[in-house]
Amino acid sequence: MFTLVVGIIMTVAGAWMSGVSLHDRSLRKRLLKHAVKVRGKVIRFDSRTKQDAVTVEIVTPIVEYKARDGQPFEFNLPSQLTPQPLSVGSSVTIYYEQNHPGNATESLRMWDVNIRCGICLLVLLFGLGLLLTYYQESFSGKPAATESREIPD
Incomplete structure (x- = not known):
């Protein structure tokens, strides 16, 4: 039953x-195809404190950038632990989708999205393997791992 x-x-x-x-992978590929590169500036930091065994301050740099039409947008860089390598006023490269300037990222790399997709597919396959093992055990009447074959003399 556990299986x-x-x-x-x-x-x-x-x-x-x-x-x-x-879905994230398809969005990133679309962004890669239509990316516009701009410079933005860190305008502030949002911080929160997380307490477990150790108290940790997690800081999120907020970057302001302008689309080609001059409209300003804000983007949250990935959260970081303190100390910060960036400061208010630091210049940061931002990529946004040409037709959707609010859809931005700080990186156009694909490896992180591909690794996440691979891990998720492995979890799916492992779950399906457990289900197949359960059904094999329930139809054969004995555990799949303990089946024995007789060796002819």
Whole structure:
């Protein structure tokens, strides 16, 4: 029964995470195709404190950039632990989609999205493997891992 429950949970989670990751991947590929490179400036930092065994301050740099038409936009760089390598006024390269200037990123790399897609697909496959193991055990009447074959003399 444990195999069935874990298999269902991993299959559903893997399918959902794979869908989200593949969607992110398609958005990133679209952005790569139509990216406009601009310079932005760090205008402030949003910070929050996280307390576990150790208190950690997590800082999110907020960057303002302008689209080609001069309209200003703000973008949250990925959160970082203190100390900050950036300061207010630091210049940062931002890429935005030509027809959607509010859709921005600080990087056009694809490896992080591809790795996330791969991990999610592995979770999905592992869940499906657990489900197949469960059904094999339930139809054969004995655990799949303990099946033995007789060796002819």
